[in-house]
Amino acid sequence: MAQKLDDTKLLFRAVIMGPPGSGKGTISERIARGFGLQHLSSGDFLRENIASNTEAGVLAKTYIEKGLLVPDHVMTRLLLPRLEEMTCHSWLLDGFPRTLAQAEALNSSCELDLVISLNIPLETLKERLSHRWIHQASGRVYNMCFNPPRVQGVDDITGEPLIQQDDDKPEALVARLRHYKDVAKPVIDVYKAKGILHTFSDTDTDRIWPYISSLLSAKIPTDIADAQRASTH
Numbered sequence: 001m002a003q004k005l006d007d008t009k010l011l012f013r014a015v016i017m018g019p020p021g022s023g024k025g026t027i028s029e030r031i032a033r034g035f036g037l038q039h040l041s042s043g044d045f046l047r048e049n050i051a052s053n054t055e056a057g058v059l060a061k062t063y064i065e066k067g068l069l070v071p072d073h074v075m076t077r078l079l080l081p082r083l084e085e086m087t088c089h090s091w092l093l094d095g096f097p098r099t100l101a102q103a104e105a106l107n108s109s110c111e112l113d114l115v116i117s118l119n120i121p122l123e124t125l126k127e128r129l130s131h132r133w134i135h136q137a138s139g140r141v142y143n144m145c146f147n148p149p150r151v152q153g154v155d156d157i158t159g160e161p162l163i164q165q166d167d168d169k170p171e172a173l174v175a176r177l178r179h180y181k182d183v184a185k186p187v188i189d190v191y192k193a194k195g196i197l198h199t200f201s202d203t204d205t206d207r208i209w210p211y212i213s214s215l216l217s218a219k220i221p222t223d224i225a226d227a228q229r230a231s232t233h
């Protein structure tokens with residue numbers, strides 16, 4: 001159940017997991033908008049640290065550039081203090097934890113209420129990621145079929161060109177998705193054993209969303225959602 005901080009404030013903490021391209025970012029935005037949870041994306045947080053040249057950012061960049069996961073101790077040193085600053089907020093973590101060691105570190109720092117796991121067919125992931133283009137500076141994501149930019153090939157906000165990341169190119173995709181599965185399996189098993197795992201399987205985000213939305217409506221007391229929405233607007 002949601003953790004009680006004091007007599008008036010209830011908090012709700014959730015994690016969203018899924019392979020690259022499963023729609024974590026897209027669904028997280030809808031959850032943040034609809035339920036007022038603060039959306040924390042490990043990828044966005046790393047990109048901010050890289051852009052501002054923090055010590056952890058400089059180190060993380062060397063791994064990301066090689067297509068590797070950032071080591072667990074770097075991730076936990078970055079993310080856990082950020083979560084500790086959020087003691088008065090309900091949040092949704094996207095992209096963390098990714099390994100068993102990260103899940104154990106998170107577990108010792110807070111209690112989760114819910115884990116959403118997206119189980120999307122491999123063919124769908126391959127199809128989606130091969131159409132994904134990003135605006136490198138901001139991390140804004142487009143899909144040439146699902147949410148295309150207003151003008152082909154350029155970012156809606158800045159007008160700068162979009163790029164396709166090397167690891168979204170078809171030849172890198174299969175290995176990347178296989179690696180995700182191996183690393184995520186023990187994390188999923190931990191949350192399953194705790195009884196907080198909810199898995200959603202479909203080929204379309206728009207078909208999954210109503211189920212996630214009704215799950216959250218049932219789990220998040222209305223007063224938390226209202227309070228969080230008020231504090232984030």
Ligand SMILES: Nc1nc2c(ncn2[C@H]2C[C@H](O)[C@@H](COP(=O)(O)OP(=O)(O)OP(=O)(O)O)O2)c(=O)[nH]1
Binds near residue numbers: 027043133141
């Ligand atoms: N065709 C189609 N594309 C979708 C659907 N849902 C999301 N997309 C697109 C948006 C993106 O271009 C791409 C991946 O979505 P996201 O960036 O939300 O996924 P995720 O955050 O899991 O990926 P990441 O971990 O950042 O690699 O697929 C859908 O239902 N159908």
Ligand SMILES: Nc1ncnc2c1ncn2[C@@H]1O[C@H](COP(=O)(O)OP(=O)(O)O)[C@@H](O)[C@H]1O
Binds near residue numbers: 019063075
């Ligand atoms: N929890 C994490 N543990 C280790 N590395 C991470 C983690 N989250 C993000 N990263 C690194 O940052 C990169 C970008 O992350 P993200 O934006 O979530 O994209 P993707 O899911 O497509 O890999 C990842 O490829 C990985 O190198």
